[in-house]
Amino acid sequence: MPTTVPLKLEGRPARERILLAAHALFYCEGIRATGVDRVIATAEVAKLTFYRHFPGKNDLVLAYLERQHENWIAWFTAALVRHRPRRGNPLAALVPTIAEWLADPRFRGCAFLNTVVELGTTLPAATALCRRNKQAMTAAIADLLPPSRQRPRQARAIATAIDGVVMHAQFEPDAKAPLQALRDLLRPLLVEAADGGRKTVPTPSTGVIATEATPVPRTRKLRAKK
């Protein structure tokens, strides 16, 4: 459940209640569409209390994004571990992880992409937080890839594909097609490492497809030479 927490307010301090309410409303209904009054009412907090904790709406937005960053990255890395195959390519964890996300009934896309679209250049700190989140996501993806010179680029390509999938999942009737697209985009990488890269040849300058990425047993090469 990467998106929302069930909104258990009782007993929590005011600031926490505000953040929980902000999360639910900002994520599910949009930042611009949600007035401060609504957050205040949902958090069951007095207006003055709100403004004591957050000087203005923008500060709440940034606090929401900070927390969402922590929550989401924690969920994402944990899900990758959870879905990691016993044997074979660790990258295979990606599709079930994203599938889990899209299956959440409260799914409404990526909070960071949505915020960038909603706020544009009006709150640059929000864009910066989005960038940080994508960097962390990319790093988590890189951890699934074998070390190589192209690993960062591969990870960025995969992160880009995932964000395309996440966007499409917001207007497509169900998550099947976007997930299929993700599988199709990842397949070259999955196949490559799954068979040890034997059927591929290193592309020196570029490649997502690079084989030097996978540890090829030297012995094999030597034997082949002989």
Place this chain on the structure above:
Amino acid sequence: MPTTVPLKLEGRPARERILLAAHALFYCEGIRATGVDRVIATAEVAKLTFYRHFPGKNDLVLAYLERQHENWIAWFTAALVRHRPRRGNPLAALVPTIAEWLADPRFRGCAFLNTVVELGTTLPAATALCRRNKQAMTAAIADLLPPSRQRPRQARAIATAIDGVVMHAQFEPDAKAPLQALRDLLRPLLVEAADGGRKTVPTPSTGVIATEATPVPRTRKLRAKK
């Protein structure tokens, strides 16, 4: 120029001026962030005139999306033709086409994805228009692919990747990294068809894995976007 027209209002009928103003404002600053008053002032039109042509803001939003759909698809298909390589894989036209889009100084992402994010479920007709636009885009991409049973799925995967790129171009400092991601995501497909599939190994269910390094398709230079 897929995004905005220079706003030449003089002589045009009122409805046209309104649509031009709406386009510039909705696309560049967002739909929710743009009040009807602002559209009216920009269009240099009287309020009553506006409401005579459009019963409400939502109607204007839909008209804007309709027109944007026509404009964008016309630009996209034309650009694909323009960048189509003399020989080799027609799919190679994709990267320079998207590069051209991202290089537009008024680029602010995909109007349809942005609208879906901004409006969510509050205006279902807008979501439907987005879906229609993506279908048309996918069809244009499919035209670049060799006919096969998997062509629709390949086209959908590519469209998804493009939308990821378009989203990332909205928060990344420049368009270089997203474009590189696009190249990396497309490479397997480019390689495949470029050499007629000779050097590739088909995987039964879907796609094809490249087995040989091929020259990276030339991409057009793009101006740095500040």
Place this chain on the structure above:
DNA sequence: GATGAGGTAGACAGATCTGTCTACCCGACA
């Protein structure tokens, strides 16, 4: 028991947003 931190309820100001309405203007054309 006094005090102060942290909380509540809610009125209010000022801006902005959508949408309505009145009153007037102008030029094409029957």
Place this chain on the structure above:
DNA sequence: TGTCGGGTAGACAGATCTGTCTACCTCATC
């Protein structure tokens, strides 16, 4: 010439939004 479609200017209503402010309450701790 008179009419009418299409246009203008702008006041206004009512909602909503951000943010301020007053007045009061509650409770742990000194």
